[in-house]
Amino acid sequence: MLRRTTDVWQAEDDPGRLAGLVREELARREETHLPLALALPEAAANIVQRELPAALTGEELRRALLWLIRAETEGDAHIEEKMLCCTPLTDVPPYRYWTAVMPAVQVRAVYAAFAEAGLSLQRLTVCPPGGGMLAPQIEAARAAPLPWAQTNSESETSVDEEVLPAIYAGLLFHPETPAQCYWGSTQKAINLCRCAAAAVAVLAAVLFWGIASDIGSYMTAVQARDEMRAELLLHSADQNRLEEETELRADxxxxxxxxxxxxxxxxxxxxxxxxxxxxxxxxxxxxxxxxxxxxxxxxxxxxxxxxxxxxxxxxxxxxxxxxxxxxxxxxxxxxxxxxxxxxxxxxxxxxxxxx
Missing domain, CATH: 3.30.1360.100 (General secretion pathway protein M, EpsM)
Structure with a gap:
């Protein structure tokens, strides 16, 4: 279910106000206990496209991109306090990646605001253009007979563009979604109840919130249907994962x-x-x-x-x-x-x- 609030939250606003808006909307449905995923607007982060000489994935990709950022901002005393989420844009040379960078203190402030409001925020991200590497799953979710509650009479294309961050946020709970796509919860215990996960997307001028139970149920069915393909993909990922770093002995x-x-x-x-x-x-x-x-x-x-x-x-x-x-x-x-x-x-x- 997707609904629009009557209030507006801007990227420069206090995260405590955002947490209050979300809690108020969830309280009306008695769903404040659900784990949440939040997609911030692009204005909340520093968005840059970067290139690497090779195709990387997972934490190695994140470390390589952070190294580039450190090189670009040499002399910045606070560079260690940056946090990054990313998605590949190309799978052939030159390998280009979309990156969203935020100061770690701001990321922690958002998590702290939701915790203070009694909400369980588990995923924090910025939705890349078109959904990035999750675009196929987003299209599958759009095509599924899910009960989206459209609250205006505008064109279907307009509604799709507005709900895209909400769908993207909901897919972050899917087990095959790479961790590089979001900033994870700072809490040690993570609620794994994906089928009842709520997805919250914040747009530059309008706040949307969504409960991702329908998305989770549908993607679970897709995973069951394509079980063999999923196993092959996981096996391929294991084979392609680079071994742990080790220093070569000087010759x-x-x-x-x-x-x-x-x-x-x-x-x-x-x-x-x-x-x-x-x-x-x-x-x-x-x-x-x-x-x-x-x-x-x-x-x-x-x-x-x-x-x-x-x-x-x-x-x-x-x-x-x-x-x-x-x-x-x-x-x-x-x-x-x-x-x-x-x-x-x-x-x-x-x-x-x-x-």
Whole structure:
């Protein structure tokens, strides 16, 4: 059931007022005990599209995007207090992601306001355009014979656009929804009663609230119908999940050989090796370095794509590479017996030795 309140809540308003509006509406139906999901308007967060050199998922995706934000805001003393939710926009290179970033203190303030109002807020998010990666499930929910209570006589398209955040919020309780799509509850105990979950969507000028029991029931039926496909998807996700981060042991002998070979040819290459070693940092090991004039071919291994991205960013900012860095190849490889998996990569760049 979806209804419109007569009150208006803006993104800059106090979250306590929002919690009060929601409680008042739920109290009329004696449903204040239900777990809630809240979709804030885009104005409440910093919305930016970002690119990564590889397709990532789950917490690794969230960490990689947070690293980019830290790099963009270097020197900001409060960067550790940012929180992010995201969704992929493309599944082919260049890999683009839609991100919504809020200060952690604001996220905690919303949760605290709902807790003080006696409401169980479990999910907090911002609905991406068209529903992002949940667009297929949203279309399925729209097509289902669910008892949406339309409260105006406007066109059906207008109503669909208004209820989109409510449907998106309700789907956050589905077990297959990735955690990257929302900021989770700070409470330790999470009520898993998804079939009776309420979804609350806040628009820039109008507040909507929705109870997601119908959505949950319908999606449960879809999951049962497509049980085999769901199992295959879960298995594929497990296979593609990158192994836990581990530092590669420094190969000092190999680095010494590289150093000796290059120092015998040209003294400026000492500066090049120092810069490459500094840019590599933790989690990256260089395995080969070839030079053809001013063109370099850099080959190595990284523990994960985030470490590779960090190295590329540092090289991009180095004045010794005025034309930037080009990623020629990046492949995820499983290690030998007893060795961790890694990302094998090849970079190309023009080196300016006089810098």
């Amino acid at each position: 000092m002998e190999e680095r010494a050989q590289l150093l000796g070979a290059f120092l015998s040819e040209s003294r400026p290459l000492r500066a090049l090796l120092i810069r490459l070693g500094t840019a590599a940092g933790g989690g990256v090991r260089l395995t080969a370095l070839n030079a053809e004039g001013q063109m370099l071919r850099i080959e190595g291994e990284a523990v994960h794509y985030a470490a590779l991205t960090a190295m590329m960013t540092r090289l991009q900012e180095d004045a010794g590479f005025p034309d930037g860095i080009t990623l020629e190849r990046a492949e995820h490889e499983r290690g030998a017996a007893g060795e961790p998996a890694h990302v094998h990569f090849v970079l190309r760049a023009a080196w300016r030795s006089e810098v």
